[in-house]
Amino acid sequence: MIDVINDIFFNGNFKYRLKILKGLEIVDQNEKIPKYPVLILTCMDPRIDVHKIFQLDPGDVFVLRNAGNLVTSDTLRSILLAIYQYNINYIIILGHLDCGMTKINMLELRKKVPYEFYPQGLREGLDLFSEIKEFFKPFIDELKSIKQQLAYLKRLQVHKKELIIIGMIYDVETGWVFEYERFEEFVHVQDFRKQLNTILKEKKFQFDDFFESLKDGIVNSHESGKKKEETVQLKKQEEDKIIHVDEKMKDNIISNANLNISERDDKLDTQTILPDIQLPKIHFPRVKIYIPKISINRR
Ligand SMILES: [Zn+2]
Structure with a gap:
């Protein structure tokens, strides 16, 4: 495995350094604040690359990732820093279809993970299974989960009016990103999936407009x-x-x-x-x- 790490990552870093020497890449040492006042919270799923999906450059936005794009206590820590320290005004929760968090077998996981790594006393009265569930926070519906994260973060708007919290869902199969307005009306992700063809037709009209505007x-x-x-x-x-x-x-x-x-x-x-x-x-x-x-x- 160490060889693989060397081959892929350190050789990759040598290539990066070579590009810097040739002036083909720039290391911007001055900017700690992203170009756009935007933070994107998304899943750690390797199929999601926000820079590719939105055709962004490194340094354009803050990106936070975790399993299931959930607002956890640590995510919240970074979000609060982004807002109050770095004047970020837009928070995007970018969920996705086919999320691994909907497929976790809690019984299997409970057998594998050493218990000492779970924080003790999460909630009084919880049994072991519930405690582990509370820790990993699996969910069964990607769409519902995005809405829950949005609802939680929108509490920040009470204190900071200019803050804009946006939900999006990414289809890992087609590369389309759907804005909140397109899935807001659906209670379950299955309802959204059933309507996907109709939604895609609308998207394609938008795409044609985009195409025309480019021309x-x-x-x-x-x-x-x-x-x-x-x-x-x-x-x-x-x-x-x-x-x-x-x-x-x-x-x-x-x-x-x-x-x-x-x-x-x-x-x-x-x-x-x-x-x-x-x-x-x-x-x-x-x-x-x-x-x-x-x-x-x-x-
Ligand atoms: Zn995921």
Whole structure:
């Protein structure tokens, strides 16, 4: 296991350091406060990566994670610090479908976990089973649980009016995030699941609007004072640029793949790793330009 840790994590850290040396990553040593005044509380489930899901950058938000995205005493400690020390105004509880906390076998767990690790005297009169349940806090309904966490945190709004507490649920299968308004009316997660197709249709309308706004945004940015033909011409140029960048990346990858091992070692500092780590750097700024091209093709 130690080898695995070295291979994955420390080698990963070497790559990170190399990127820093090459100026491809920046370690921002000044900012302790996130870019947006937002804290996201989510589950420790590895399928949830808030930076991916919301396309955020490191340093954009505070993220707290635990099993089941629950407001526990320790979570509350961090939330209070975020609000009163770092002026965070938005708290997002991001729950998810298919949460492992709905599948815990308490009897099995009770057999495995040494009793000495449970805090003593949680509540007077609780039997061992109830005490362990109280400790791990499993739940049977993801949706209900999010609502409970929200209800608890909303008590903070009495003391801090500007605080906004938001609930969301993430579908690990599709990557969609559903806002509170879409599941508020449902009592149980099963009711929500039954309506998922209808809800998804609405989401897709929203998605189309988003898609259109992306296209308009890009057209407008080019269109000030120009005729339509010129705009079309600019779009064509942008598309050509994408093709050009893609070709360049392809060439880089092919030439890199052709290097033999010793050449790779010699060129480690400048060539070998660069094509790997340049890909997102080149590609991401082009995403907004590329999407309208798809929408044009769909007509
Ligand atoms: Zn979970």
